[in-house]
Amino acid sequence: MTRPTVSYAIECAGLVKVYEGDPPVQAVRGIDLRVPAGICFGLLGPNGAGKTTTLEILEGLLEPTEGSVRVLGCSWEDGDSGLRRRIGVSLQETRLSERLTPRETLRLFRSFYGCGPSAEELLALVGLQEKADSYVRHLSGGQKQRLAVACALVGDPELVFLDEPTTGLDPHSRRQVWGIIASLRRQGRTVVLSTHYMEEAERLCDRIAIIDRGRVIAEGAPSELIAQLGGEHVIEIAAADSLPDHLDDLEQLASVRRVRRFQNMVQLTVSEPQEALEELLCYLRQRGIELQTLRARHASLEDVFLSLTGRTLVEADA
Ligand SMILES: Nc1ncnc2c1ncn2[C@@H]1O[C@H](COP(=O)(O)OP(=O)(O)O)[C@@H](O)[C@H]1O
Ligand SMILES: [Mg+2]
Secondary structure (H helix, E strand, C coil): CCCCCCCEEEEEEEEEEEECCCCCEEEEEEEEEEEECCCEEEEECCCCCCHHHHHHHHCCCCCCCEEEEEECCECHHHCCCCHHHHEEEECCCCCCCCCCCHHHHHHHHHCCCCCCCCHHHHHHHCCCHHHCCCCHHHCCHHHHHHHHHHHHCCCCCCEEEEECCCCCCCHHHHHHHHHHHHHHHHCCCEEEEEECCHHHHHHHCCEEEEEECCEEEEEECHHHHHHCCCCCEEEEEEECCCCCCCCHHHHCCCCEEEEEEECCEEEEEECCHHHHHHHHHHHHHHCCCCEEEEEEEECCHHHHHHHHHCCCHHHHHC
């Protein structure tokens, strides 16, 4: 693989996409992104946020209504810049021929490229050697997905796009795909993926853009975004009887940064969980409030999404 020659694998500005129709759909409403070469970059957002539309514009498969795109320093309008051969794409839904085997599928895809790893190397990379000669229709969802990722790698791409690479997979298959993605990044490739699983974004991505309703609402390293909450831990409580309406007092407790009512729970974002817990328990005892639930955990990207939108990712998906 040729090493990255540009500092940004992707630069796009002012991307807008309106799907014509009645009524028209504003899928992307002004997206700017800069993806440094060599990192794993994630678009995190609920269903319908505009992730696939954005990816397909970057992949040169869809024309933006407005905005500019540079991929590996080239523009899709430059004509035959060789750009297509330098990227690999795994679409949200890949329909591979059911009557071919993984080995045959990869040989077919390879025949479109002048170079790149052999079918055997790709089968080994995605752990499909044992299924190399089974029909695609006999593969599990996770195995098909790994084959789709292998197909994106046939041209030894500098930049790989993976649209929802683990959606619908069981936890074991998901981990296998995570392992493949981590290895792509170690090989020095740039990976751009979309996901609506915050855990996946947090685990795999060096940087993410959180996308909601066609816009980037936050961008940065997952740890930076979580740190911006002001506290890196969350304490959640629910009481047997309802908790008092006035939560201002809770904000006064040591190390509590923010208090939010969420469904029947109260969530405290705190910097020092032990300190906050001691004060909280004392507060509740003084008021005779009996707890039904008490949970303390690390803050996650889910909390970032909630604090930015007032919805959880799961609610936003529905
Ligand atoms: N071909 C299309 N025609 C009309 N609307 C579309 C089309 N593709 C996607 N959309 C709409 O655009 C919005 C963004 O979709 P999409 O980019 O697929 O989001 P995501 O990948 O984040 O789920 C959604 O409201 C979706 O229904
Ligand atoms: Mg999508």
